[in-house]
Amino acid sequence: AITILRITRGRELTTFINNEMDPVIQNAVKEISNGLIYFLGGELSNAEQAYLCTQLAAQRIIGNEQPNQKTGLHTKLLAHILQYINDSYNYDLRNDEKLKRDLTTHLATLLTRLQFNINTPNPLLDDIKQYYPFAYDVTLYALRSASTLLPYPISEDELGYLAVHIGVSLECNYGTSHHRPTQVLIVTDSGNSTVRVIETKIMREFPQLKFNRALSLQEYETLENIDEDFVITTIRLAEKNKPVVKIAPFPTPYQLEQVGRLAMINQTKPYIIERFFDERYFIILNEKISQEALFKKICKKLQADGYVTSDFYPSLLERESIVSTLLGEGIALPHSLGLLANKTVVVTIISPQGIEWNAETKEVANVIFLLAISKADYEEAIAIYELFVTFVKEKAT
Numbered sequence: 001a002i003t004i005l006r007i008t009r010g011r012e013l014t015t016f017i018n019n020e021m022d023p024v025i026q027n028a029v030k031e032i033s034n035g036l037i038y039f040l041g042g043e044l045s046n047a048e049q050a051y052l053c054t055q056l057a058a059q060r061i062i063g064n065e066q067p068n069q070k071t072g073l074h075t076k077l078l079a080h081i082l083q084y085i086n087d088s089y090n091y092d093l094r095n096d097e098k099l100k101r102d103l104t105t106h107l108a109t110l111l112t113r114l115q116f117n118i119n120t121p122n123p124l125l126d127d128i129k130q131y132y133p134f135a136y137d138v139t140l141y142a143l144r145s146a147s148t149l150l151p152y153p154i155s156e157d158e159l160g161y162l163a164v165h166i167g168v169s170l171e172c173n174y175g176t177s178h179h180r181p182t183q184v185l186i187v188t189d190s191g192n193s194t195v196r197v198i199e200t201k202i203m204r205e206f207p208q209l210k211f212n213r214a215l216s217l218q219e220y221e222t223l224e225n226i227d228e229d230f231v232i233t234t235i236r237l238a239e240k241n242k243p244v245v246k247i248a249p250f251p252t253p254y255q256l257e258q259v260g261r262l263a264m265i266n267q268t269k270p271y272i273i274e275r276f277f278d279e280r281y282f283i284i285l286n287e288k289i290s291q292e293a294l295f296k297k298i299c300k301k302l303q304a305d306g307y308v309t310s311d312f313y314p315s316l317l318e319r320e321s322i323v324s325t326l327l328g329e330g331i332a333l334p335h336s337l338g339l340l341a342n343k344t345v346v347v348t349i350i351s352p353q354g355i356e357w358n359a360e361t362k363e364v365a366n367v368i369f370l371l372a373i374s375k376a377d378y379e380e381a382i383a384i385y386e387l388f389v390t391f392v393k394e395k396a397t
Contacts, residue, residue, distance in 0.1 A: 003036070003044075003048065003052070004036060004039045004040065007040055007048070008039075008040070012045060012047075012048065013045065013047040013048050013051055014045070014047055015047050016047040016048070016050045016051045016054075017050065022053070022057060025053050025056045025057055025060070026053060028056060029044075029049050029052050029053050029056065030049075032044075032052065033049060033052075054112070054116045054118070055118065057109070057112045058109055058112045058113040058116065058118045058120075059109065060109060072108070073111055073149065074104060074107035074108045074110075074111055075104065076149055077107055077111075077146055077149050077150070078100065078103050078104055078107055080142075080145070080146045080149055081103070081139075081142040081143070081146060081166075082094045082100075084141070084142045084145050084146070085138055085142055085166070088141065088142075088145075088338040088339070089138060089338065089339055089375070089378055089381070090339070090375050090378040091138075091170060091173070091174060091378060093166075093169050093170070093173060096169050096172070096173060098169075099165060099166075099168075099169040102165050102192065102196075103162070103165055106161065106162065106165065110154075110158055110161075110162075111152075113158070114150075114151075114152035114153075114154060114158075115151075115152060117152075119155065119157070120157060120158065120161075121157055122156075122157035122158070122160040122161055124160065124197075124249060124250065125156060125157055125160040127249075127250040128160040128163055128164060128167075129160070129323075129327075130327055130328055130389070130392060131201070131250060131389055132163055132164070132167040133327060133333060133385050133388070133389065134167075134170070134381060134382055134385035134386075135163045135164070135166050135167025135170055136159070136160070136163040136167075137319075137335070138163075138166055138170070139159060139162050139163040139166045139167075140159060140163075140322065140323065141337055141338060142166075143159060143162070144322070156323070161193060164193050164196060164197055165193070165196070167200065168196040168197070168199070168200045170382060171200045171203065171204060171382070172200070174379055174382060175200075175203070175204060175207075175382060182208055182209050182210065182229050182262075182263060183209075183210050183211075183212045183227070183228040183229050184202070184209050184210065184211050184212065184228055184229065184230060184231070184232055185212055185213060185214075185215065185220075185226060185227075185228040185230075185231045185232070185242075186198055186199065186211060186213070186214040186215070186231075186232050186233070187214070187215050187216070187217060187220045187231060187232075187233040187234075187235065187237060188214065188216075188233065188234040188235060189216055189217050189234075189235055190234055190249065194234065194249050195214040197249050197250070198232065198234070198247070198249060198251075199211050199214075201250065201251060202232065202251070202259060204386070205256055205259070205260070206259060206260065206263040208263065209263055212227070212228050213228075217235055217237070220237060221238075223240065224240075225240065225241050226240050226241055226242040228242065229242065229262070230242050230243045230244070230245065230262045231243070231244045231245070232245050232247060232259065233245070233246050233247070234246070234247065234248065234249060243262060245258045245259050245262065247259070253393070272380065272383050272384055272387050273387070275380075276344055276345060276346050276377075276380070276384060277345075277346050277348065278345055278346075280305075281301075281345055281346070281347040281348065282348045282350075283298075283347070283348065283349045283350070284349075284350045284351075284352075285349060285350070285351045285353075285355075286352065286353070287353075288353060289351075289355060290355070290356070291320070291355055291356065291357060292317065294349070294355060294368070295313060295316050295317065295320075295334065295370075296313065298347055298349070298370055299312055299313040299316065302341075302345070302347070302372055306342060306343065307341055307342055307343050307345050307372050308340065308341050308342060308372050309340070309342065311336075311340060312336055312340050312341065312372065315336035315337045315338070315340055316334055316335070316336050316370075318337055319334070319335060319336060319337050320334060324357060324358045324363070325357075326357045326358060326363055326365055327388065327389075327392045328392050329391075329392050330354070330364065330365055330366040330367055331365065331366075331367045331368075331369070331388065331391055331392055332355075332357050332365035332367070332368045332369070333368075333369055333371065333385075333388055334368065334369075334370050334371070335370070335371040335372075335373070336372070339373045339374060339375045339377075339378060339381065340372075340374075341372035341373055341374040342374060343372075343374055344372060344373050344374045344376075344377040344380070344384075345372050346369055346370070346371055346372075346384070347368075347369070347370040347371075347372070348367075348368075348369055349367070349368040349369075349370065350366070350367060351365065351366055351367075351368065352366065354366050355368070367391075369388055371384065
């Protein structure tokens, strides 16, 4: 529709180069071109066809059986990302075959989008940064370290999509991994990444649930009976023989409560507070202070007590310069690039007057949790981040 409108208003492309003409996509474009003859009075020009080929290539889902999956820049990028996460964070995801398949498919089309500057907005970016801060950080650093392999800059939107894949794998491999008898069916038409967001989010809240399968609306409608205990869906469904809970990709507290009634569970992690919070590192700041001065003051104390080395302070500043660590609700979560601490501790800083956290947006942080996490505690790192996600969600906390 956009193509027809653009061409009929005199905005037809006269030059566009796409050297990678996939025969399957070429045939599809020919068919589409023939279908547009009625509206345009003739076939699409070669430039328009090349442009349409690029658009299709950038959005396709590549099957694992295709030979171009085995070689190319995307496979080098995948290997680098997984190796970096293993070296810097101690999380070994290199044998997660599902993650490798998902990322290989995603990276192949991502590189096409980057090459032709095709922007794909991520409507869930803010939610991903807020609810998956650890996975977002891990992905951010991994991509940053792969800058020599990436010939094009990558947007935050695309970074967010990749973070979902990494976050799901981290949860599956290093989160709650034991199975529970309660089985769940997921129904959505929003695609694979949405299914995995829901799966991980619900699994984190209700670890006794087992996700049996994910179906589209059409597949669900053909079922006579549901074998699972209940259904979680993002779209309106006709209830069959089992209860249905409708939720958003990032569920609201009310929606989680509905799932909880069916799951019958309540899980907390008080040991995180007991183990990593220290009375000596609970600070109330009544004076005005800049973010940089605060970091310098805290790092000096941490270094003197043997928690960090001199590398920690510059890494803290560098991390903040990339993307603000303000989660929302006046809560900030500053930390280094990677797990650099000798020992893990959370520094809690209360600032009634507020500390300017973002010079551009003038956002202020009143509660700061400065994280110094060691590689030895990498398995607890996800849980530590999760605690602060809970603080942001539960405003009363």
